[in-house]
Amino acid sequence: MTSSSSASFRLPAPASSSRGAPGKQPELLRADGSPVRVLVVDDETSLADLLSLALRYEGWDIRAEGDGAGALRCARSWRPDAVLLDVMLPDMDGLTVLGRLRRELPDVPVLFLTAKDAVEDRIAGLTAGGDDYVTKPFSLEEVVARLRGLLRRAGAAAARSESRLTVGDLVLDEDSHEVWRDGQEIHLTATEFELLRYLMRNPRRVLSKTQILDRVWSYDFGGQANVVELYISYLRRKIDVGRTPMIHTRRGAGYLIKPGG
Amino acid sequence: MTSSSSASFRLPAPASSSRGAPGKQPELLRADGSPVRVLVVDDETSLADLLSLALRYEGWDIRAEGDGAGALRCARSWRPDAVLLDVMLPDMDGLTVLGRLRRELPDVPVLFLTAKDAVEDRIAGLTAGGDDYVTKPFSLEEVVARLRGLLRRAGAAAARSESRLTVGDLVLDEDSHEVWRDGQEIHLTATEFELLRYLMRNPRRVLSKTQILDRVWSYDFGGQANVVELYISYLRRKIDVGRTPMIHTRRGAGYLIKPGG
DNA sequence: GCGGATTCTCAGGAGATTCACAGAAAGGCG
DNA sequence: CGCCTTTCTGTGAATCTCCTGAGAATCCGC
Numbered sequence: 001m002t003s004s005s006s007a008s009f010r011l012p013a014p015a016s017s018s019r020g021a022p023g024k025q026p027e028l029l030r031a032d033g034s035p036v037r038v039l040v041v042d043d044e045t046s047l048a049d050l051l052s053l054a055l056r057y058e059g060w061d062i063r064a065e066g067d068g069a070g071a072l073r074c075a076r077s078w079r080p081d082a083v084l085l086d087v088m089l090p091d092m093d094g095l096t097v098l099g100r101l102r103r104e105l106p107d108v109p110v111l112f113l114t115a116k117d118a119v120e121d122r123i124a125g126l127t128a129g130g131d132d133y134v135t136k137p138f139s140l141e142e143v144v145a146r147l148r149g150l151l152r153r154a155g156a157a158a159a160r161s162e163s164r165l166t167v168g169d170l171v172l173d174e175d176s177h178e179v180w181r182d183g184q185e186i187h188l189t190a191t192e193f194e195l196l197r198y199l200m201r202n203p204r205r206v207l208s209k210t211q212i213l214d215r216v217w218s219y220d221f222g223g224q225a226n227v228v229e230l231y232i233s234y235l236r237r238k239i240d241v242g243r244t245p246m247i248h249t250r251r252g253a254g255y256l257i258k259p260g261g
Numbered sequence: 262m263t264s265s266s267s268a269s270f271r272l273p274a275p276a277s278s279s280r281g282a283p284g285k286q287p288e289l290l291r292a293d294g295s296p297v298r299v300l301v302v303d304d305e306t307s308l309a310d311l312l313s314l315a316l317r318y319e320g321w322d323i324r325a326e327g328d329g330a331g332a333l334r335c336a337r338s339w340r341p342d343a344v345l346l347d348v349m350l351p352d353m354d355g356l357t358v359l360g361r362l363r364r365e366l367p368d369v370p371v372l373f374l375t376a377k378d379a380v381e382d383r384i385a386g387l388t389a390g391g392d393d394y395v396t397k398p399f400s401l402e403e404v405v406a407r408l409r410g411l412l413r414r415a416g417a418a419a420a421r422s423e424s425r426l427t428v429g430d431l432v433l434d435e436d437s438h439e440v441w442r443d444g445q446e447i448h449l450t451a452t453e454f455e456l457l458r459y460l461m462r463n464p465r466r467v468l469s470k471t472q473i474l475d476r477v478w479s480y481d482f483g484g485q486a487n488v489v490e491l492y493i494s495y496l497r498r499k500i501d502v503g504r505t506p507m508i509h510t511r512r513g514a515g516y517l518i519k520p521g522g
Numbered sequence: 523g524c525g526g527a528t529t530c531t532c533a534g535g536a537g538a539t540t541c542a543c544a545g546a547a548a549g550g551c552g
Numbered sequence: 553c554g555c556c557t558t559t560c561t562g563t564g565a566a567t568c569t570c571c572t573g574a575g576a577a578t579c580c581g582c
Contacts, residue, residue, distance in 0.1 A: 099310065107317065124482065128401055128475045129314030176465045176519065177511050189539060190513040226559090227541060233561060251549065251558065450528055487570090488530060494571060512538070512569065 028060075028151050030081065036151060039080035040064040041071040041097070042113065043090050050219065051084060054140045055147070068092040068100075075104045082151055084143070086113040087123070095123065109150035111143070130154070137218040141194050145174060165200040168259030170239060170246060172200055181239050188238065191216070195231050196239070199247065199257040208254035289321075289412050291342060297412060300341035301325040302332040302358070303374065304351050311480060312345060315401045316408070329353040329361075336365045343412055345404070347374040348387075359387065370411035372404070391415075398479035402455050406435060426461040429520030431500060431507060433461055442500050449499065452477070456492050457500070460508070460518040469515035489516075 028036050038060050042048040048064045056062050063078060065071040068089050075083070083101060087094030098110065112126060112133035126133055130153060132146050152162060163175045169182040177193060179186045188196060194216050199207065209228045213221065232255055236247055244260030289297050299321050303309040309325045317323045324339060326332045329350050336344070344362060348355030359371065373387060373394035387394070391414065393407050413424065424436040430443040438454055440447045449457065455477045460468065470489045474482065493516055497508055505521030 102310065102314070106313075124480045125311045125314075125401075125475050127469070127472045128311060128318075130318040133471070173465075175467065176517055177467050177514055178465075190511075191540070223541065224543090226543090229559060230541075230561080233559090237561095249559070452529070484530065485532090487532090490570060491530075491572080497571095510570070 028148065028155065035059055035061045036082070037061045037063070037078065037080040038082050038084060038147065039071065039074055039078065040084045041066075041068075041089070042084070042086040043067060043088075044086075047086075047219075050140070051143065054144065054215075055084075058144055058148075066090075068094075068097040071097055072100055072104065075101055079105070081108060082147060082154070083108060083110045084113065084147065085110050088115065107154065109154045111147055111150060113138070137220040139194065139218045140215050141198050145194075145197065149174065165197065167200050167203045167257055168246060170200070170257075170259075172197060179239070181243065186238050188235075191231060192234055192238070195228075196235055196257075199255070202256075204256060204258045206250050206254045206256045211254065289409065296320055296322045297343070298322045298324070298339065298341040299343045299345060299408065300332065300335055300339065301345045302327075302329075302350070303345075303347040304328060304349075305347075308347075308480075311401070312404065315405065316345075319405055319409075327351075329358040332358060333361055333365065336362055336369075340366070342369060343408060343415070344369060344371045345374065345408065346371050349376065356387075368415065370415045372407055372411055374399070398481040400455060400477055400479045401475070402459050402477050406455075406458065410435065426458065428461050428464045428518055429507060431461070431518075433458060440500070442504065447499050449496075452492060453496055453499070456489075457496055457518075460516070463517075465517060465519045467511050467515045467517045472515065 030036060038055055040048055040051050040055070040062060042051070042064070043066045045066065048066065052062045052064050063074055063080070065074050068091050071083075071085070071089075074080070083105070085094065085098065085101070087098075089097060094112075101108075101110070110131045112131065114133055114135050116135045116137075130150070132150055134142055134146055149163075163173060165172045165174070171180045172193075173179070174197070177188075179188055179193070179196065195212065198212065198216050207215075209225050212228050213225055217223075217227070232247060232249075236245070240247055246260055247255060247257050249255055291297055297320075299316055301309050301312050301316070301323060303312070303325070304327045306327065309327065313323045313325050324335055324341070326335050329352050332344075332346070332350075335341070344366070346355065346358065346362070350358060355373070362369075362371065371392040373392065375394055375396055377396045377398075391411075393411055395403055395407055410424070424434060426433045426435065432441045433454075434440070435458065438449075440449055440454070440457065456473065459473065459477050470486045473489050474486055478484075478488070493508060493510075497506070501508055507518050507521055509517055509519065511517060
């Protein structure tokens with residue numbers, strides 16, 4: 001076997017200032033400092049494009065393939081650090097692709113994309129090796145979060161401590177889905193949690209309602225943009241009530257979160 | 262039993278490097294600090310792949326072989342710390358393989374995989390020397406646990422003879438299968454025990470119902486995901502009744518266990 | 523082979539969550 | 553200051569998730 005080129009990841013020194021990539025929190029990097037490589041495999045071009053765009057924005061190196069053959073070719077030559085794999089592909093069974101992929105990249109984590117109606121014929125063992133999956137339709141935040149989780153766990157232990165986001169006295173744990181403000185635990189619903197995570201991953205940055213909608217709600221959401229206002233309101237009630245507000249409105253622009261004061 | 266003929270699972274193949282361990286408890290290591298080596302011998306590729314994947318995720322170094330000849334070759338050159346051996350191999354009798362394996366690796370523990378209808382006393386004889394066995398179909402948690410037990414007892418683990426998991430005042434002994442909450446012993450059925458062990462091996466981490474199903478139920482389970490809810494309910498009745506709850510539901514995400522509070 | 527223990531399906535119900543709608547409140551501008 | 557726009561939030565309904573009792577099927581020890 002070829003010596004595994006699987007990179008171990010490390011985190012750059014934590015800092016609160018923005019960095020190369022879009023003002024995000026600490027980025028995952030390969031051991032040599034180059035960006036993490038993610039292979040996207042989906043035959044629906046629109047989806048693949050959407051995903052590629054979003055993941056690129058995370059500062060990752062993205063390559064997309066539309067079928068199993070291409071995916072395998074790419075895996076072989078490009079050696080990605082993670083794979084985003086639609087289990088329904090045109091040319092070959094998703095599981096076949098997976099099998100060959102694993103033969104090629106034994107230690108690379110895979111995030112599966114599955115249709116929601118395929119839940120019934122679930123595939124045993126899909127998550128057995130620490131892999132994960134999301135069901136369509138998904139939100140981009142969800143995909144990014146899961147992917148980060150996989151990369152984090154697949155990488156060096158050093159990167160493991162980083163399952164928490166912190167802004168001021170507000171802390172969010174991505175593993176346990178717990179949130180604390182000033183040490184006090186706060187219960188959030190799934191949507192509230194994803195919204196807050198998105199805000200906290202972009203501290204001090206104005207996010208428009210459209211951006212939030214595109215990012216936190218699933219891509220097929222057809223409702224009113226006003227849900228964002230509603231959920232911001234919910235969040236405020238839970239984390240800003242009676243304290244120095246951290247969520248701020250920029251009229252005509254959007255919302256942002258920043259440490260109190 | 263819904264004979265969901267849907268997807269028979271096919272998974273990847275072996276390879277020789279190790280993926281970082283998950284956010285697990287103490288890891289087993291060899292004396293020199295390198296990962297423990299486990300040789301998987303099974304002619305059913307899908308099973309061998311599934312096992313390789315799961316064991317690799319434990320942080321172990323895995324190699325897989327499909328027949329007795331390959332197994333012996335690998336044993337000789339690679340010197341594994343444990344062997345996972347299907348007693349039904351195409352080219353030679355399981356006993357023969359075992360015999361030669363023993364000549365090669367006298368002190369290495371072996372975990373047998375056997376069909377459920379296999380003659381029990383024959384296996385009993387095989388395990389006389391401190392080896393162990395699991396019957397197909399098995400759950401990954403079971404295999405991993407047994408393997409950990411064997412390795413621990415064989416001393417490959419550098420002083421890490423921890424057979425107990427502790428989360429708050431909840432204690433689980435993997436050797437005796439006993440469980441205590443606040444000093445009081447609690448009787449659990451086999452499935453309840455495995456579920457609790459899985460939760461306790463991943464404290465403060467949200468585990469989805471799919472993850473739990475993939476890990477705690479046997480790989481051929483074709484039933485409804487709602488068994489997980491049921492067993493969570495059983496567990497709560499036994500360990501959380503009238504006390505500070507330790508098992509928590511994260512709606513839309515999964516379950517997690519954490520010390521009271 | 524018998525009887526209790528265990529595993530699992532099914533389905534009803536409780537409760538949580540999501541979201542639209544609409545009026546109230548706040549901000550901005552002439 | 554009055555008016556228009558944008559944002560906030562109360563209400564309620566539809567939906568979804570989860571919990572659990574009941575009972576059938578199966579396993580296991582004796």
